Amino acid sequence: MGIFEIHGLTPKVILAPMAGVTDAPFRAAVRGFGPTFVFSEMVASRELLRDRRSAVLRLKADTDTGAFGIQLAGRDVESMVEAARIAEGEGTSLIDINMGCPAKKVVGGLCGSALMREPELAVAIASSVVRAVSVPVTVKMRLGWDDASITAPSLAQSLEGCGVQAVSVHGRTRCQFYEGAADWSRIADVKRAVRIPVFANGDVRTPEDARSILSVTGADGVLVGRGAFGAPWRLMQMQDAIDGRAVREAPPADEAWSVALQQYRHSEAHYGTDAGRRIVRKHLGWYAEQLGLARAERDALVRTRDAGPLLDRLARGLTLAEAA
Ligand SMILES: Cc1cc2nc3c(=O)[nH]c(=O)nc-3n(C[C@H](O)[C@H](O)[C@H](O)COP(=O)(O)O)c2cc1C
Missing domain, CATH: 3.20.20.70 (Aldolase class I)
Known part of the structure; x- marks a missing residue:
C-alpha cells in the first residue's frame, strides 16, 4: 500500500x-x-x-x-x-x-x-x-x-x-x-x-x-x-x-464557491486566460448542480465569457440576482 x-x-x-x-x-x-x-x-x-x-x-x-x-x-x-x-x-x-x-x-x-x-x-x-x-x-x-x-x-x-x-x-x-x-x-x-x-x-x-x-x-x-x-x-x-470518523460536513455554499473561484483562477493561469475559462466551464456547471443554483443562474455562470465576477459574488454569499 x-x-x-x-x-x-x-x-x-x-x-x-x-x-x-x-x-x-x-x-x-x-x-x-x-x-x-x-x-x-x-x-x-x-x-x-x-x-x-x-x-x-x-x-x-x-x-x-x-x-x-x-x-x-x-x-x-x-x-x-x-x-x-x-x-x-x-x-x-x-x-x-x-x-x-x-x-x-x-x-x-x-x-x-x-x-x-x-x-x-x-x-x-x-x-x-x-x-x-x-x-x-x-x-x-x-x-x-x-x-x-x-x-x-x-x-x-x-x-x-x-x-x-x-x-x-x-x-x-x-x-x-x-x-x-x-x-x-x-x-x-x-x-x-x-x-x-x-x-x-x-x-x-x-x-x-x-x-x-x-x-x-x-x-x-x-x-x-x-x-x-x-x-x-x-x-x-x-x-x-x-x-470510522464522523463525516465532516461539506463546506457551506460561500466557501464552496470560493473553492470554485480558486479553481477558475488556477485554470486561467495554467492554460492561459481564454483556454482556461473554456476548460473550467464544465466544472462550474457541476458546482452549480452540487450547490443547488437555479437553472437560470447556472446558465448565466456557464455561458458568460468571464465567470470570475459572478463566482466572486457567490463566494461572498450573495445570490446572482442580488449581484446583478
Ligand atoms: C469524463 C470521464 C473521463 C474519464 N477518463 C478516464 C481516463 O482518462 N482514464 C481512465 O482510466 N478512466 C477514465 N474514466 C473512467 C473513470 O476513471 C472511472 O473508472 C469511471 O468513471 C467509474 O468510476 P465512477 O463511477 O467513480 O465515475 C473517465 C470517466 C469519466 C466520467
Whole structure:
C-alpha cells in the first residue's frame, strides 16, 4: 500500500484519472481538503512523443500539491516506454497504464480496454514499462471485454507476475461503457486472485458507498471518479467514513464557491486566460448542480465569457440576482 503514500499517510480514497476533468487545477481543489492521492488525465503515449508541449501540460508535477500519478495510454511498447521515461522525468510518483478506457478513439487505436483482449501484449507493455522506470507502475482495468470474458482476475495475476505494484478495477465490462450498475462482487474476485493492492472503482458517490465497496470487495482502497464532480470535498468525506470518523460536513455554499473561484483562477493561469475559462466551464456547471443554483443562474455562470465576477459574488454569499 505504500506506493500511494503521501505526506506519510496512505489515503484509501484516490481521485480516478479522468480525461478532461482531473487537470492540475481540479487536482489542487481536491487536495485542498486533505492529502488525497490524485491521478492525471490520461496521456496518450504517441501524442506525448509527437506534441510534447500540450501533453506535458497534463503531466506536469503538481508543485503545490505533491505526489500524484500519471496515466499513460497506448499499445506500442516502445512509445509507452519512452512516454514513461518522460513522465518519470516530469516528477510523477507512479505511472498507471490505462487498460480500461472504452472510448472508440482509444479502442479504435487498440489501446485502453482493448488490451484486455490481448493479455500477452498487455503484459509485454507493463513489463517493459516496469523495467524502464524506477517509480512504481500500476494498471487500471475493467472487469473484461464483455460478460462472456471476465478476464480481470487472470490479467491481474499476470501483471502481478511482471512487477506491477497495484491494480484498480472498474466494475464494468468494456461493452457496458457506463451503462448499468458497477458489479462490485466481481472486483472481489480480482482481490482474491492477487497479493498486490487492489483498488475498487465504479459508482462510489457517497461516503457510505465508499465504505460499502471496501466491505463488498475486500479491496485496499477506492478510486472515485464522477462522485467528485463539483464536490472536491467528497473524497475527504469518504475517507472519514472509511476511517470510522464522523463525516465532516461539506463546506457551506460561500466557501464552496470560493473553492470554485480558486479553481477558475488556477485554470486561467495554467492554460492561459481564454483556454482556461473554456476548460473550467464544465466544472462550474457541476458546482452549480452540487450547490443547488437555479437553472437560470447556472446558465448565466456557464455561458458568460468571464465567470470570475459572478463566482466572486457567490463566494461572498450573495445570490446572482442580488449581484446583478
Ligand atoms: C469524463 C470521464 C473521463 C474519464 N477518463 C478516464 C481516463 O482518462 N482514464 C481512465 O482510466 N478512466 C477514465 N474514466 C473512467 C473513470 O476513471 C472511472 O473508472 C469511471 O468513471 C467509474 O468510476 P465512477 O463511477 O467513480 O465515475 C473517465 C470517466 C469519466 C466520467
